[in-house]
Amino acid sequence: MYTLSSKLKLTAIIFMIVGAIGLVIGFLQAPSTLEDVEEMLASEEHHEEPATSTLEEANFAKAEHDMLLDDDPGRNEVQDADHAEAGSHDTEHLEHKLHQLQNKPWAAVYVAAFFFFMISLGVLAFYAVQYAAQAGWSPVLFRVMEGITAYLVPGGIILFVLLVLSSLHLNHLFIWMDPEVVEHDAIIRNKTSYLNIPFFLIRAAIYLGGWFVFRHFLVRNSRRLDDASDNYYFKKNFKLSAGFLVFFIVSESMMSWDWIMSLDPHWFSTLFGWYVFASLFVSGITVIALISIYLKSRGYLPFVNDSHIHDLAKFMFGMSIFWTYLWFSQFMLIWYSNIPEEVVYFISRIENYSLPFFGMVALNFIFPLLMLMNSDYKRVNWFVVLTGIIILVGHYLNVFVMIMPATVGESWFVGIPEISAVLLFAGLFIFVVFNALTKAPLLAKRNPFIKESEHFHY
Numbered sequence: 001m002y003t004l005s006s007k008l009k010l011t012a013i014i015f016m017i018v019g020a021i022g023l024v025i026g027f028l029q030a031p032s033t034l035e036d037v038e039e040m041l042a043s044e045e046h047h048e049e050p051a052t053s054t055l056e057e058a059n060f061a062k063a064e065h066d067m068l069l070d071d072d073p074g075r076n077e078v079q080d081a082d083h084a085e086a087g088s089h090d091t092e093h094l095e096h097k098l099h100q101l102q103n104k105p106w107a108a109v110y111v112a113a114f115f116f117f118m119i120s121l122g123v124l125a126f127y128a129v130q131y132a133a134q135a136g137w138s139p140v141l142f143r144v145m146e147g148i149t150a151y152l153v154p155g156g157i158i159l160f161v162l163l164v165l166s167s168l169h170l171n172h173l174f175i176w177m178d179p180e181v182v183e184h185d186a187i188i189r190n191k192t193s194y195l196n197i198p199f200f201l202i203r204a205a206i207y208l209g210g211w212f213v214f215r216h217f218l219v220r221n222s223r224r225l226d227d228a229s230d231n232y233y234f235k236k237n238f239k240l241s242a243g244f245l246v247f248f249i250v251s252e253s254m255m256s257w258d259w260i261m262s263l264d265p266h267w268f269s270t271l272f273g274w275y276v277f278a279s280l281f282v283s284g285i286t287v288i289a290l291i292s293i294y295l296k297s298r299g300y301l302p303f304v305n306d307s308h309i310h311d312l313a314k315f316m317f318g319m320s321i322f323w324t325y326l327w328f329s330q331f332m333l334i335w336y337s338n339i340p341e342e343v344v345y346f347i348s349r350i351e352n353y354s355l356p357f358f359g360m361v362a363l364n365f366i367f368p369l370l371m372l373m374n375s376d377y378k379r380v381n382w383f384v385v386l387t388g389i390i391i392l393v394g395h396y397l398n399v400f401v402m403i404m405p406a407t408v409g410e411s412w413f414v415g416i417p418e419i420s421a422v423l424l425f426a427g428l429f430i431f432v433v434f435n436a437l438t439k440a441p442l443l444a445k446r447n448p449f450i451k452e453s454e455h456f457h458y
Contacts, residue, residue, distance in 0.1 A: 002300050002437045008430065015427025022420025026105040029416070034094045037101065099172040100409045105417040106171040107407040110162055112421035114259065115283075115399045116429045117155035118276075122284025123148040124215055125248055125277075126315075131218075131241035136452040137311055140303050142444045143437070144292050146219050148284070150436030151429050153215075156208045163204055163259070167197045173407050176265045187341075188265050195262055203258060207251045214244045225446045234448055252277055263406035267345040271330045276402075278326050282319035283395045286388040288312060291433070293381045300442055303454045306379040313378035316391060320368035327361065349401055352410045356397045363394025396422075 031037050127145040130138045166173050175181050176188045176195045188195065218237055225233040253273030261272050269275070289312040295301045334342045349357045371387045372378055404412050444450060 001440075002295065002434075002442055004434050004438050008434060012427040012431035012434075015423045016431070017427075019420045019422070019424025019427060022416050023105060023109065023424060026108065026415070026417030026420060030102050030105055031098055032102075034091070034098060037094050037098045096409075097411065100407075100411040103172055103407045104411065104415075106162075106173055107404055108417035108421040110173060110407075111396075111400050111403050111418075112425040113155065113158050113162060114403070115396050116151065116425045117159055118280035118399070119283045119287050119429070120149050120151040120155055121211065121252070122280035122282070123288060124152060124211065124284075125245070125252075125281060126284055126288070127218070128214075128241040128244050128248070131237050132245055134238065134449065136449045137308065137456045139444055139447040139449050139453040140301070140456075141288060141292060141308060141312075142222065142447065143440060143442045144288055144295070144301075146222060146440070147433050147437035148287055148291065149215050149219070151432045153212055154428065154432055155425075156212065159259070160201075160204055160208060163201060167201060174262060174265075176262060191265065195265060200258060200262075203254060207255050210244075210247050210251055214240060214247075218244075222444060223440055226441070226444065228446060231448055234446075252280075260402050263403060264345055266341055268342075269330050269334070269345075271326055275323070275326045275330060278319060278323035279395050279398050282316060282323055283392060285312060285315045285319060286391045289316065289384055290388045293385055295437075295442070297381075303443060305457070306381075307457045308453075309381060309384055310375070310378040313372055313384050313387070316384075316387065317368055317372040317378070320364060320372075320391065324361070324365040327364075348405045348409075353401055353405055353412070356401050360394045360397035360401060363390050364398065367391075367394070 123145050127142070127149065129135075130142070130145075165171065167177060169177065172178065176191070177197060182188050182192065218240055221233040221237045221240070225231075225237075256273045256276035260276060261268065289309060292301060292304055292312070293309065296304050331346060335346060337343075367390045368387055371383065371390075377383045447453075
C-alpha cells in the first residue's frame, strides 16, 4: 500500500494556501470603475509622454483651430458632434478595457481549472481504451490511472461552479451570455437555440455526470475484482469501457465547443473537438508516466519496468505528433482560405500572443520530436521526466492561448492571478491524486492480464 508522505502533503497544502491568497489579491487588484481603468492607462502611458516642443506645437495648433471655429458657428456644431462621438467611443473603449481587466483573474482561474481537469479526463479516456482493447502491457499501471482520475470529481465540480458564476453575470468570460451583446449581434443571435444559459448548463451537467458515473463504476469494479474468484467484474469493465468511449467521443467534442470555442462565439472549427482531445490525451498520458516514475523511484512500483515507461513515452511521442497534425491542419486551412470570420481567431493570437502562440508549438512538437524520437531515450527515466515537464508546460500554454485572447484580449500579462491559479490547482491536484493512491493496493492483482503485464518486455 502506498502511504502519502507528510512532505508531499505539506507541499500540496502550501501550494493551495499560497495560490488562494494570490488569487484573492488578484481579484482585489482588478479595477471596478472606469476611473480605475483611466488611472491605470494613464500610469502606463506616463513614460510615453511627448517632448515639450511637441506639446507646445500641439497646443499652438489647437489654439489656432479653436479661433477658426469661434469665427464659424456651423463649425462649432460640427465640433460638438465630433466631440460627442469621440466621447462615446472613448467610453466604449474604457468599458471594453474594464471588462478585460476584470476578466483577468477569472480567466486565470478558468485556464488552470480546465488544464488540470483535462488531465484527469484524458487519463480516464486512456484507461477506458486499455480496458476496451484488452491491452496486456498496461494493467500494472491501472491503479495509477485510477488515482489520477480521482481529481475528475472535484475538478469537474469546480469547473461547473465557474460556469454557473459566468451565467450569473459575475464575469464576462462568455460574451454570448450578455443580453445586450446578443441584442446587437446578429451572428450570436442566430446561435441562441444552442448558446443559451439553461441548455448550456444542462449539457455541462450531462457531460460531467456521465464521466463521474463511469469513473465510479470502473474503479469500484476494479477494486472488487481483487477479491473475486472469476472475471465477472473484468467483463463488466470491458463492456462499460466500450460504451463509455462512444459517449466520450460525443461529449468531449461538445464540451470543447461549449467550454472553449464558445468563448469566441463568432468563430468555429470542425477540427476543434479533436484538437482539444489530442491535448488532454497527451497531457494525461504524460502525467501517468511522471507519477509512475516518481512512485517507482520511491520503491512502490517494483513491477513497472523500463518497457512500461518506454510504451508510455511512445504514446507521448505519437500523440504529440497527432496534436501537431491537428494544429497545423486547423491553422493552414483557415489561414489559406482567408475567410474573415475564421482567420480573425489566429490574427488576434499572432498579433497579441505571438510568444505563447508559437512557443507552445515549439514545446508541444519540436521538443518531444527531438527528445523522444530515439527509442533508447524512451527508456531513460530522467529523460522522460524532462520531456514530460516540457509537454505539460506546452499544453498549459495551449489552454492559455485558447482562452485568454477571447476573455482578456490584448490586456494580458503573466502576473499574480496566473501564477497563483497554477499553484492552487496544482496543489489540489497533487493532494487529491496521491491521497487516492493510498486507498487500494498499487497492483490490480486479479486482472487476467496482470502476469503478462508484470513480465512485459519490449
